[in-house]
Amino acid sequence: MTGSDPTPDTAAPSGNHTTRSRLIVLAGPTAVGKGTVAAAVRETHPEVWISVSATTRPPRPGEENGVHYWFVSDEEFDAMVAKGDLLEWAVVHKAARYGTPRGPVDLALASGHPAMLEIDLQGARQVRETMPEALFVFLKPPSWEELVRRLVGRGTESEAERERRLETARAELAAESEFDVTIVNHEVHAAADELVALMVGPVSNRSD
């Protein structure tokens, strides 16, 4: 994807790496730190390809089109859905639509790179249907109180929006057992290391 064009044509990064290809789907409640942990993985493991979602929500201060999200209009999102360009999509927090462009994921996996999606529970369930071979990772907060602290501390939502997000968070926390692996985000770099270890090593999951 280039400029403001949400059409997926991005190639995955190239270069030597020793990791084996695996699609990781990272989900968890609002403000648990998914984006922060994903950014830490990006920084320390540039060979891991991380999907950039499309969304109809407006950018927050500092968010860049094509970096944090592809910020698209309702009409552009409709067109992506109609063309089958999205691997999954959902209305999240009853507020906006978010979806994973399919083309870049296919390219990343075809090139042998480990790839990661950072999406909500509804999206994870859709990917479970279409790509059951993916590894589903649940990022969990150390406690409910810490989750609320992180959400408030981020300072990006109004009180009403925070309430809505916390309502979704309760349902998402209840779905932890649907995931293959849980990582508790006590500390960002430790959580990022645990995540990367899942991409490069053997996995001990709930069914073991």
Ligand SMILES: Nc1ncnc2c1ncn2[C@@H]1O[C@H](COP(=O)(O)OP(=O)(O)OP(=O)(O)O)[C@@H](O)[C@H]1O
């Ligand atoms: N391990 C951690 N310890 C303390 N603060 C953290 C930790 N991880 C993330 N945070 C902070 O918590 C806040 C929420 O993090 P982030 O925006 O990454 O969450 P998210 O799960 O991506 O949220 P959302 O689903 O709402 O997009 C941020 O202010 C971030 O700096």
Ligand SMILES: Nc1nc2c(ncn2[C@@H]2O[C@H](COP(=O)(O)O)[C@@H](O)[C@H]2O)c(=O)[nH]1
């Ligand atoms: N189903 C999908 N959910 C997604 C995608 N990209 C992000 N998300 C999730 O949305 C919420 C809110 O994100 P925010 O940036 O507005 O705080 C969060 O849970 C994300 O994981 C996607 O492509 N599909």
